[in-house]
Amino acid sequence: MTIKDTPEEWEIRRTQTPFVGKKTSVRTDEVVMPGGAVVDRDYQVHPGSVAVLALDDADRAVVLRQYRHPVRQKLWEIPAGLLDVPGENPLHAAQRELYEEAHVKAEDWRVLADVYTTPGGCDEAVRIFLARGLSEAEGDRFAVEDEEADMELARVPVDELVRGVLAGDLHNNCLVVGVLSLVAARSGDGLDALRPAEAPWPARPFEA
Structure with a gap:
């Protein structure tokens, strides 16, 4: 039997x-x-998202x-965002989110994992990238607003994030999947x- 969705x-x-939201x-x-039998199934329709596990040379x-x-929590997360345009290239979206949220660019990009966040109640699909070869982005920093205006930014060793996930201290799904996928790939x-x-x-x- 082939184990494949x-x-x-x-x-x-x-x-x-x-209901139609923004x-x-x-x-x-x-x-x-x-x-x-015919049954009702309610679910959220979502455009999809991208997330980036960006690693620096110190494995942070x-x-x-x-x-x-x-x-009702402040969560530690990896940079992520919506696919705002139908058919948008996810790599381009991930590069944009890394720039906007962390003012960082990367030389090497790979796919870590593709996941459905909550397939029982939402059709959101997320592609999680691994980005390496980091450097400071050029130009002005992106103007933040709303929740992002209170955002904190840090660089944390991968081993510390793994411990946090397994201890039940870190809960964001993209961070959890990204970090554990990184460890598995290594x-x-x-x-x-x-x-x-x-x-x-x-x-x-x-489209490419």
Whole structure:
């Protein structure tokens, strides 16, 4: 048996969109189950996101601390952001987010992992990149507002982040997946064996 996720779509009898927000919406589908029953499935429709685990030469990751209102916590996270434009190249979006949130650029980019954040209730897909060869970005810093105006920026050793994840002190999904994927890649075929930055992403197809 091949352990691999595969595309599939069950019959949808009816679709409604009871809520439309600025970036996301809520959809209700009437889905036909294998036994023939028709049930409602509510879920958030999301444009998709990118995140960046950016490593410097001292094996420290660029992280930021930001207030997240739904969970009422300040979370340590890696730079991340929405795919604002349909079909946007995720690498370009990741480079933009690293510049805007950390004022950093990187020479080497790889794909660490592609994940669905909460597939039982949201169709958000996230591509997590590994960025190496860091240097200070050129030009003015990006103007921040709202939650980002209170954001803290730091560089934290990877080993310390791993300990924080396993201790239950760090909860942001992109940070958790990114850091543990990095450790797994290092113990496996190595970072240079990771997928290239422009690898296909069926969950959010894009133009090169």
